[in-house]
Amino acid sequence: MPTLGVNIDHVATVRQARMTNEPDPIWAATLAELGGADGITLHLREDRRHIQDRDLRLMSETVAVRLNLELACNEEVLAIACDTRPYQATLVPERREEVTTEGGLDVAGNLAQVSDSVKQLQDAGIVVSLFLDPDPAQIEAAVAAGATAVELHTGAYAHASAKYAADEELKTLHESARQVGEAGMTIHAGHGLTYRNVCPVAKIPNMGELNIGHSIIARAVMVGLEQAVRDMRRLIVG
Ligand code: PXP
Numbered sequence: 001m002p003t004l005g006v007n008i009d010h011v012a013t014v015r016q017a018r019m020t021n022e023p024d025p026i027w028a029a030t031l032a033e034l035g036g037a038d039g040i041t042l043h044l045r046e047d048r049r050h051i052q053d054r055d056l057r058l059m060s061e062t063v064a065v066r067l068n069l070e071l072a073c074n075e076e077v078l079a080i081a082c083d084t085r086p087y088q089a090t091l092v093p094e095r096r097e098e099v100t101t102e103g104g105l106d107v108a109g110n111l112a113q114v115s116d117s118v119k120q121l122q123d124a125g126i127v128v129s130l131f132l133d134p135d136p137a138q139i140e141a142a143v144a145a146g147a148t149a150v151e152l153h154t155g156a157y158a159h160a161s162a163k164y165a166a167d168e169e170l171k172t173l174h175e176s177a178r179q180v181g182e183a184g185m186t187i188h189a190g191h192g193l194t195y196r197n198v199c200p201v202a203k204i205p206n207m208g209e210l211n212i213g214h215s216i217i218a219r220a221v222m223v224g225l226e227q228a229v230r231d232m233r234r235l236i237v238g
Contacts, residue, residue: 002202003038005068005190007213012042012050025051026058032216033065039087041211043070043101044077046094053080060084068211070101070131073110073117082124089121090129090151090188090211100214101191104133104153107141115145122146129188134176142185149186151211152176154201158192170200177204195219 011028015021029040040063042051059067067086071077072094081089091114092101107114107130114130121128129149132138134156142150157169177187189201190211202210 002189002207002210003066004036005039005041005066005209005211006032006035006037006216007041007043007190007211008032008217009041009043009050009213010217012052012055016050025055026062029059029063033063037065039066039068039209039211041068041070041090041213043092044080046072046074046077056080056084056086060086068129073105073113078117078120081121081126085124085126088127088129088149090131091117092131101131102155104135104138105131106138107132107145108137111141111144114141118146122148129186131190134172136176136179139176139179139183142180143183147185149188149208150180151188151190151209152180153191154189154193155191157201158194158197166197173201174204177207181206 008025008028011023011025014023032040040059042056042059044051044056056069066088068088068090069081069086070090070092071081073091091105093103093105105114118128127148129151130142130145130147131151131153132142133153139150152173154173157166157173160166160169173189180187186208187206188209188211189207193201193210193212194215198210201207
């Protein structure tokens, strides 16, 4: 059975929309932990559009479950990761214009740079996962780069427009997961997973960890809104 890493970036996105101090992703991490999250995932982007350095620092002190830091192969952020030492780091590609992480990391095309980043993080005692498209050449390159785990990008499966297309993508995920496992690396998956599409991915043999953000935060807004309005109205009516 895979563990669940809850990505709380969206909570920071709402806070940054007003540059204020609420909602605080630290509270969100605590509540996710109370809800049974096995890990908290956060992405410290180069442009700091959501998670701030302060969030990472405080979470590294307060989160009791595994902290998984997503980051690009970028000198400044790598240095922060090595200094903060979360349990795990997941290397992802990053483009400033993107809305969210779009594709997997091109390890095959940047083997020297990725290998250096993996080594730097591992030397600091951090478990290193690489976020990859389910592509045999990229998985082979992840082995060469010395990664401990591979997070398979589930976006193509999640966004498939028809059932037969989703089934094809699921088959590809199964094959990639087998390749990752046979190479001795831990199997993770994430991106675009929802309450509707998660079960077949969770059932992939030896799936170790799922990282889910958008769908959980979207549901949290909906299940919490009614109570939030009731609380405000009580204050106003007196
Ligand atoms: N895994 C990685 C590497 C990601 O970059 C993201 C998005 O930040 C996720 C998982 C979570 O994706 P989603 O928000 O679609 O659940």
